Amino acid sequence: MAKIKNDNSNKTEEKLIISSAPHLRSKWSVKRTMYLVILALMLPTAAGIYFFGFNAIFVILTSVIAAVATEYLVKLLRKKPFVMDGSAVITGLLLALTLPPTIPLWMAAIGSVFAIAIAKEAFGGLGHNIFNPALAGRAFLQLSFPAQMSVWIAPSGFAPDAVTSASPLSDAFEKIGSNPEIYRELLIGNINGSLGETSALLLLAGGILLIILRVIDWRTPVAFIGATALLSLVLGQDAVYQVLSGGLMIGAFFMATDYVTTPMTRTGKIVFGIGAGILTVTIRLYGGYPEGVCFAILLMNAATPLIERYTQPRPYGLGKK
Amino acid sequence: MINNTLKPKYRGIPQWFKIPEYKLTAEYFIKTLPLPDRVIIPLHQHIGPPSYPVVKIGDKVLTGQKIGDSDEFRGVPVHATVSGKVVDIISFTDVAHNKEQQAIVIESDGKDEWIDMQTIDDLESLSNEQIISKIRDAGVVGMGGAIYPAHLKLTLPKSGRLETVILNGCECEPYVTADYRVMLEYGEKVISGLKIITKLISPDNIFIAIEDNKPDAIAHLTTILEKSNLNSKVKMVPIKLKYPVGARELLVKALLSKEVPLEGRCRDIGVLVHNVSTAKAIHESVIEGRPLVEQVITVSGGVKNPQNLLVRVGTPVKNIIDYCGGITDEANQVVLGGPMMGSAVPDTETPLTRGTRCLLLNNNQIRNEVDCIHCGRCIDACSMRLNPSLLAKYSKAGRYDDCGEAYIDACIECGVCTYVCPASIPITQYIKSAKQQLSLME
Numbered sequence: 001m002a003k004i005k006n007d008n009s010n011k012t013e014e015k016l017i018i019s020s021a022p023h024l025r026s027k028w029s030v031k032r033t034m035y036l037v038i039l040a041l042m043l044p045t046a047a048g049i050y051f052f053g054f055n056a057i058f059v060i061l062t063s064v065i066a067a068v069a070t071e072y073l074v075k076l077l078r079k080k081p082f083v084m085d086g087s088a089v090i091t092g093l094l095l096a097l098t099l100p101p102t103i104p105l106w107m108a109a110i111g112s113v114f115a116i117a118i119a120k121e122a123f124g125g126l127g128h129n130i131f132n133p134a135l136a137g138r139a140f141l142q143l144s145f146p147a148q149m150s151v152w153i154a155p156s157g158f159a160p161d162a163v164t165s166a167s168p169l170s171d172a173f174e175k176i177g178s179n180p181e182i183y184r185e186l187l188i189g190n191i192n193g194s195l196g197e198t199s200a201l202l203l204l205a206g207g208i209l210l211i212i213l214r215v216i217d218w219r220t221p222v223a224f225i226g227a228t229a230l231l232s233l234v235l236g237q238d239a240v241y242q243v244l245s246g247g248l249m250i251g252a253f254f255m256a257t258d259y260v261t262t263p264m265t266r267t268g269k270i271v272f273g274i275g276a277g278i279l280t281v282t283i284r285l286y287g288g289y290p291e292g293v294c295f296a297i298l299l300m301n302a303a304t305p306l307i308e309r310y311t312q313p314r315p316y317g318l319g320k321k
Numbered sequence: 322m323i324n325n326t327l328k329p330k331y332r333g334i335p336q337w338f339k340i341p342e343y344k345l346t347a348e349y350f351i352k353t354l355p356l357p358d359r360v361i362i363p364l365h366q367h368i369g370p371p372s373y374p375v376v377k378i379g380d381k382v383l384t385g386q387k388i389g390d391s392d393e394f395r396g397v398p399v400h401a402t403v404s405g406k407v408v409d410i411i412s413f414t415d416v417a418h419n420k421e422q423q424a425i426v427i428e429s430d431g432k433d434e435w436i437d438m439q440t441i442d443d444l445e446s447l448s449n450e451q452i453i454s455k456i457r458d459a460g461v462v463g464m465g466g467a468i469y470p471a472h473l474k475l476t477l478p479k480s481g482r483l484e485t486v487i488l489n490g491c492e493c494e495p496y497v498t499a500d501y502r503v504m505l506e507y508g509e510k511v512i513s514g515l516k517i518i519t520k521l522i523s524p525d526n527i528f529i530a531i532e533d534n535k536p537d538a539i540a541h542l543t544t545i546l547e548k549s550n551l552n553s554k555v556k557m558v559p560i561k562l563k564y565p566v567g568a569r570e571l572l573v574k575a576l577l578s579k580e581v582p583l584e585g586r587c588r589d590i591g592v593l594v595h596n597v598s599t600a601k602a603i604h605e606s607v608i609e610g611r612p613l614v615e616q617v618i619t620v621s622g623g624v625k626n627p628q629n630l631l632v633r634v635g636t637p638v639k640n641i642i643d644y645c646g647g648i649t650d651e652a653n654q655v656v657l658g659g660p661m662m663g664s665a666v667p668d669t670e671t672p673l674t675r676g677t678r679c680l681l682l683n684n685n686q687i688r689n690e691v692d693c694i695h696c697g698r699c700i701d702a703c704s705m706r707l708n709p710s711l712l713a714k715y716s717k718a719g720r721y722d723d724c725g726e727a728y729i730d731a732c733i734e735c736g737v738c739t740y741v742c743p744a745s746i747p748i749t750q751y752i753k754s755a756k757q758q759l760s761l762m763e
């Protein structure tokens with residue numbers, strides 16, 4: 001940093017910094033934001049490891065390392081500086097959390113490579129991508145390897161005898177009813193499903209942490225979850241079950257709140273959340289896939305520029321005489 | 322503390338994100354800076370046509386003597402701020418206002434001999450025209466930083482009148498305490514200035530808006546008001562501190578629930594906003610016959626002895642810094658004005674000009690700009706409800722017409738968007754340069 005010598009005999013003040021106002025900046029940086037998200041993601045990550053043991057650890061490590069390495073290589077090829085701003089870690093982590101614990105590791109790695117290289121960097125890198133990279137990666141795997149992407153095991157922690165069974169949502173049409181037993185399992189996460197999507201309670205805690213720290217805006221998750229619950233009720237579904245199961249919690253708090261791929265305006269965030277909620281329920285009930293959150297968010301990502309265009313704030317003094 | 326504080330609703334810097342106030346000098350009495358040996362007085366220290374010199378090199382001048390004047394009513398004269406000899410007329414790059422102009426250099430004779438000043442005992446003996454011309458002759462400009470000639474604001478529009486006067490005692494920028502000290506130490510002059518304004522405008526409502534972090538100033542002005550004949554007409558409004566509350570657009574909105582039209586001024590909706598220090602200058606010009614040759618500034622940040630100083634216009638920044646004990650090691654930047662809206666100057670020979678309220682020695686930690694991550698913080702914080710990120714993007718791409726369509730004109734350059742941006746994008750700078758390009762295109 002430039003210093004100013006100010007001895008009285010001879011004032012040499014060559015290095016005065018010229019900058020444009022404001023000359024004060026807040027402490028927030030992109031890095032800080034990203035690391036706070038990673039911190040919050042540690043909660044569901046811990047739950048995933050607790051319930052799915054070594055499988056979870058390997059899948060998470062593979063996809064995070066693959067994501068960061070891909071980012072590094074792509075930056076090298078594009079001759080752009082590589083900054084460890086944490087965004088690649090988030091992508092890898094989020095992807096891992098949406099995968100089945102039994103997924104072959106190479107598949108997880110491919111998902112990460114696709115997420116970073118195609119969904120993010122090909123669009124121009126952080127800030128320019130249209131689709132949420134982690135979800136794009138997951139969608140890619142879902143379409144390429146449908147069989148492996150729907151193998152679900154019951155949580156068994158670090159015990160070796162995993163039992164394959166259906167994910168709760170694929171039973172959605174069967175009569176589950178308002179079973180407090182199941183609600184409790186869903187909240188805690190002791191249930192078969194994706195690696196990090198199972199513990200609704202910890203996801204909620206992480207999400208609320210981010211809201212309190214002002215990293216994310218409360219509007220998106222509230223609108224998303226609210227719309228899902230309401231529409232489920234209207235369609236005669238078990239709303240609590242719809243909200244707690246599948247990828248809704250992680251989607252609403254961690255993916256629909258991604259800055260880059262969702263609207264910047266406050267109204268836009270509400271529109272986005274409601275739209276994603278409606279699409280989620282629609283896909284779950286009428287679509288070909290048992291889980292709709294992933295595609296619902298991706299579809300809304302595509303609609304984001306449009307939403308933004310129509311939700312710009314009205315400038316001060318406009319239309320006043 | 323104060324009850325009935327007005328809590329205006331607008332965006333701006335949110336509570337949890339607040340800028341520290343850094344009001345280091347709030348309790349320091351105003352001291353007078355010893356006369357400088359040399360002053361550099363730019364001829365264009367206001368908005369409007371520049372003045373031309375009316376003295377030659379070698380002329381002897383007295384303090385307060387006119388050295389620059391303008392033939393247009395919209396212009397204001399410039400005065401010598403020390404007595405002595407005109408030694409040079411130089412061309413000078415005014416970084417703060419981004420223009421090239423002439424400046425007159427005067428070497429002080431150390432005697433500080435003033436011109437004859439005509440004091441007035443009875444305001445009623447003067448006609449409105451006489452008052453206006455006294456204000457113009459004294460070179461009074463907006464001291465809140467706008468440097469718009471005061472006499473123009475005080476001339477009633479041809480059709481109609483101004484119903485509301487707002488005396489602005491908000492000083493929302495960090496560090497700055499000059500207006501606060503002026504209210505405490507020159508309260509009588511401020512209220513007397515307000516009386517003159519009232520006589521000229523005869524408004525229906527008068528508000529004095531002061532932030533709630535200055536209870537002493539509120540109490541002091543209230544006491545003075547009670548003794549004056551203005552008391553029944555004036556409403557004192559404590560207002561919640563939230564940057565940029567002192568911006569006139571936001572004061573108008575907070576006090577009157579009206580918005581200044583996008584392409585208009587306050588007077589289009591019948592409002593006049595004047596800063597407290599301007600009111601003081603108006604008093605001095607009319608009652609004391611004293612031209613605007615000095616002003617109170619806050620010297621703060623990285624100097625050994627931060628303080629409030631009464632300084633002659635045209636004093637080189639270096640003199641002020643030396644008087645305050647010199648720059649500390651951390652400071653790497655000299656800013657004229659507050660940290661949010663002031664201008665960094667390249668060297669300490671730069672003179673202080675009219676309307677500058679602060680000299681800040683700043684420690685600027687330059688951060689690299691990265692790509693916008695669309696976090697929307699700037700939108701959430703823009704009190705003019707613009708989309709700063711979009712404006713910055715257009716400006717960067719040279720799409721100035723699009724900037725115009727995104728209402729760039731409404732931007733008050735408060736700097737809040739840049740303050741909150743995690744990607745360190747100098748949004749305000751992009752906006753300013755786009756505005757400049759747009760004005761060139763016209």
Ligand code: SF4
Nearest residue numbers: 703732733735736738
């Ligand atoms: S500088 Fe302009 S765009 Fe930025 S917050 Fe202030 S008014 Fe809004």
Ligand code: SF4
Nearest residue numbers: 693694696697699742
């Ligand atoms: S605050 Fe900065 S990073 Fe965030 S949207 Fe505005 S310009 Fe982009």
